[in-house]
Amino acid sequence: MNKPLTQHVRPDGRPLTLQEYEKAGGYAAVRKALKDMAPQAVTTLVKESNLRGRGGAGFLTGMKWSFVPMNAPKPKYLIANADEMEPGTFKDRILLENTPHQLIEGMILAAFAIQADNAYVFLRWAYKQAAKVITTAIEEAYAAGYLGKNILGTGFDLDMHLHTGVGRYMCGEETALLNSLEGKRATPRAKPPFPQISGLFGKPTIVNNVETLCCIPHIVNNGAEWFKDLSRGSDAGTKIYGVSGNVKRPGAWELPMNVTMRELVEEHAGGMRDGYRFRGALPGGASTDFLVEEHLDVKMDYTSVAAAGSRLGTGTMIVLDDQTSVVGFVKNLEHFFAQESCGFCTPCREGLPWVEKILHTIERGEGKPEDLKLLEFHTKYLGPGNTFCALAPGAMEPLQSALKYFRKDFEMLIHHKISA
Amino acid sequence: MLTLEEKQEIERAIHQVPLRKAACIEALKVVQEHRRWVSDESLKDVAAFMDMSPAELDSVATFYNLIFRRPVGRHIILVCDSISCWVMGYEKIQAHLSQKLNIGFGETTLDGRYTMLPNPCLGTCDHAPAFMIDHDLYRDVTTDQLDAILEKYT
Amino acid sequence: MATVYIDNKSYEVGAGKNLLESCLSLGLDLPYFCWHPSLGSVGACRQCAVKVYKDADDKKGRLIMSCMEPVADNQRISIQDPEAKEFREHVVEWLMTNHPHDCAVCDEGGACHLQDMTVMTGHNYRHFQYKKRTYQNQYLGPFINHEMNRCIQCYRCVRFYKDYAGGKDLDAFASRNQVYFGRHEEGTLESEFSGNLAEICPTGVFTDKTLKEHYTRKWDLTNAPSICQHCSVGCNTIAGERYGELRSIVNRYNGKVNGYFLCDRGRFGYGFVNAEDRIRKPRVRHETVSRETVLEEIKRSILGHNVIGIGSPRASLQSNFVLKALVGEDNFYHGVNDNEHNLGDLVVKILTEGPARSLPLKEVENCDAVFILGEDLTNTAPMVALAVRQSVRRQPLQHAAKNNIVEWNDAAAREFIQDEKGPLFMATVHTTKLDELATRVYRAEPDNIARLGFAVAHLLDPEAPAVDDLSNDEKEQALQIANTLQQVQRPVIISGTGCGSEIILRAAANVAWALQKKNKAAGIVLTLSESNAMGLALLNGHRLQSALDTILNRRDDTVIILENDLYRHGPPSVVDEFMKTCHNVIVVDYLNTPTTQKASVVVPAGTFAESDGTVVNNEGRAQRFFQVYEPAQGMQESWRWLLNIGAAVDHPRLAAWKNFEDVTRALAAEEVLLRGVEKVTPPSSFRMAGQRIPRESHRYSGRTSMNAAINVSEPKPPEDADSSLSYTMEGYRGQAPSSMIPFFWSPGWNSVQSVNKYQDEVGHALRDGDPGVRLLEPKERGAAPYFSGIPEAFHPMKDHLLMVHLHHIYGSEELSNHSKPVAERIPQPYVMLNNDDAAERRLNAGDTLTFEVEGQAFALPVVISQYLPKGVAGMPYGLEGLTIVELPAWSILK
């Protein structure tokens, strides 16, 4: 079982029903944990498994859970972040549409570990198929006694609801997500206090990515060591990697953590389409730094990608080819970020549209040499900590690395009005 | 005036959250589902039903790009304009749609059939370019498929 | 205390504060926008960035937002770090990408926080080469102007209007760089505190529309510290003049009273000062006459006559006192109806003879449980309502603190608190805006409200008299209230004279006193009707009714009426008769009123803006207002007129008093309860470094030319004999004593944010103590016996309705009614009935109800409310043209 998360994904895309999931061993982890394990033991197990959050930041999941005060009165909340809106990212969709019960089981386990009595799936608007599938699955789980009061007679209660969003990338940022779930504008919240202390409705809350949660049943069933062994390197488990762009077979695959970029592009994605050459890639979604040819042998795990100067992010790679304008590429990204800025903090609200405008002029051959300085001052000052949340720093990652690796492209356009 | 059906649907959403107001986005969705968009009048009705002021509710409504506060056509085309679709040439698709329907982004056809909007990444980047019409997702689209697709919606 | 190192210098700061606030308290200049001492931090603008270092060896450091950072012992930060400076400069540059640079035509110019911060950060070269965003503006009513293009999205407006003041109709709309602040659709801003937007907004989005009518830059105003005249709370204001006209009222920080805010009646009610139809020249029998003639006429009316004087709750202590001295103690009458007179006396008795302390307004915010009896605070004392809004957060904030969420971390605290509210119990006749915050609302007519109060007191202390035959519901409410009040640390009982009911005040006193007995530091807040109602109550005088009786019996007499429209205090027929009977009616006033119409002699008094005076607020705090400018020829302070009259008739005592201080000294010496008023401000001989304190900024312009159209020779500025302020721009440039700050300004800080520079600890007391002298302190615990005399439960009466007053922030107060923008918002007269009572009489909304109350006949359109108790009816208090009767009283329906 080297693809625990996607082993049951069917080529025709029919989701696993409850019966099918149970038959394949589903909900065994829930039985095991709720009946035989203390909540803290689940957290400890997850800690030992070295599972890192798959939502982008790669924070250690068990560690995150351990900050929830166990003696806090109910309600407490567990939220599955299924907002997946980072451009280039399409991995959670697979899990949501195909194996809904795997997610629900993971959520029950996470909720049990932190003793949450309420759970929400925060799903983005566009995932219509997933919405249907999850709704049915939640109903099935209630009917089978996996949700509701006194689950499996263990005295553990958990309610679960699906909330579908109404747009805005910001909803994926975990604290903005909380505001959105509270029926407010999806602007982020200050940390501290962390959601583990004061989250949804001011109560202790854990937000985890869909893929993260889907790992939990397998860890409970098979143990921490097994999970670590799935990986070929330091970061544990498998990862759903994806590749999009001008490659022969764009797609997503569950693979052991730390395959190399080259394997992804050349083997799994079938290499570049004919007539296109690989120039670089954003390894983990729109808000990660470019890696280039010299990095093709970098291992795709959190540590190695970081060492190469980027982030694993969501693990879904967007490939830049030689037929595509770098400036146009970056401009498209910055347009996205400028549009999706929540408007709360100054540098992001005012800086990103400025960056987009500069890139637009450069792209049209109207750029000036000073423009590069202006772009650089943005990459410098829209960094982590300077803006309120991670959106703007994320927006700067592809830009700063493009200026580093593809500066010529910018300069050619500015000085000679031609694309490199 | 909210219809009984709308009120019931909103009440159901209210049951899923500890504070009435928290269901306000759901309430807007319900109204939009029934009326396609949220007019000023609907907004006030929903606000009253949710024990909110119109300003408070509109503050939320106008934050989200998929709550429509202006009239829209019978069908909404959401064209993904994000990176993978851009690389794979969504602009051609959009140009074709624009030409065919005689509308740009943010506009509605004269017959009220379509409204076309840009949308960030639809999460199907391996099948770029992509767009959605209402609840249907179209992937790996080429310009020659467009006429047939558009035919389907009346 | 914690030691922090800022740019390698060590400072001691209070632990638990945020770094920005601490830096500002240390006097360091650090720019900010979204932070405000009253609103706390949200970290939106990113303007307050500083470098923080791990330890002494860390040379690189990282940028943090100082407003979001708690100070910690041994923290090392740098404000001067080049990167931090560059970042802060860029924040302004970002904001400027869309800001219109229209300072020259912007009302905020010269008092603009954005200008100040732009200069402070050094941003001066524009790199942004693209089109700016533009917005549509909205009509927001008569008070506030809207110019959205100037917005820098600091979110302070909504945070004040919505989060702090509970407003519902202003919000943030849209997102990204399209965020819009305004109403959901055009229309008048509904909050009673909307005017604060003009001060909260760091730029010119929300500005004072009334100032726009006669616009003057802040630096061109002649200012004086003043006191709001529009209710009994006595908020501190700065009044500004130019060209002989009062042009604006802004907040004057007082850490014990109004803090940073004012209500809209106080801010926009000043129009009466400039009103076309105010009294500007002396008149004798409707003829305009000279000063000499009028004094001659008055002399004739006084000499050889019995003279009585009628004082006023809206006139200063000095004016009332000089009148009293002029006519003699036996002939001085308070110009309020007997009910109000009794209420005033009772308030003084409660605050001086009982053990409960009268709380300064700001302390109300820190109370952790509130019980309000009878008073519709939003309409009678709006700023108290604003304070109550903060107090319901006290308990939830304590819960947040237990989870390490500090109060200044504003958004975090609100997210933690959600809709949790601390205890607030309301017992009022009709709905009030505070109901939405209440733990429980008890709606009843005045006697039943009092009974609930008495019952609570009895539950707290069995020695307080018990109440018979309460309903089960009332018993249970009383129990809940008593239990709650007992459990908290700092409860406050709030009531007032708005209901016209002495019994309610007594009940409120019993509750507060019973709590004192339980060793609770229970505070009490009692509001009164007008700006100096408390001062008047502290000044011995007779009842108005007896004045009326005296004259009616004696005939052939002279009465001097001070700043008072008797028709607001007595039945029209009686006042008519009185005016007719009086031989000479001399009125000293600035407003034309029904009383001045009937007077034989009218003397043009100065308004508060043109006078010096002391008033005592509901807390018992004596506060001084200063003359802003000398009024045009003919007008002068009431007390000065009275001194002139005294001189004209060779009055033995008055002749010795030459100026404000002479009067004040005599007043303090003679009136036992007013001892201390002479200490409210330094004497007129006071000088700072040998200089007076200028009313004008050093940038004041046009002095030599502003009156050139009238006279080319520049007049000599007047000398102020009554205070140590000067009427010029020359004088001491440093900070004035806290009680006489004419305007807030500090180098680099032209906006109202300069207040920070006048406080040792930002957001706390002014540097040499908050202004005002408390005159009333409670007696030792248990000093006064409980009030008894519990009324019977209310029983509706056939064909009668118990009529009560309903108060309106705009309409119920005399002076502001003469201000145009306020007048726009005054409701039409009406009578309000309970829906059952209306149905019984087949009355629909809008029908006319004819009734008689206290001998007065009324015919008013009906308004129906399900919230008014059955058997009770309400009519608005104080509207122009609507006779004021002493209520509550039974009305007979026709």
Ligand SMILES: Cc1cc2nc3c(=O)[nH]c(=O)nc-3n(C[C@H](O)[C@H](O)[C@H](O)COP(=O)(O)O)c2cc1C
């Ligand atoms: C602007 C922004 C958007 C984000 N969108 C998502 C998202 O769509 N899905 C997601 O799981 N995490 C998203 N994240 C990360 C979340 O904030 C959060 O770290 C994550 O949900 C935690 O889950 P994990 O610990 O399981 O990774 C986003 C972060 C930012 C700053």
Ligand code: SF4
């Ligand atoms: S960086 Fe600032 S404006 Fe941008 S999304 Fe985050 S909080 Fe909003």
Ligand code: FES
């Ligand atoms: S004042 Fe600190 S971020 Fe605005």
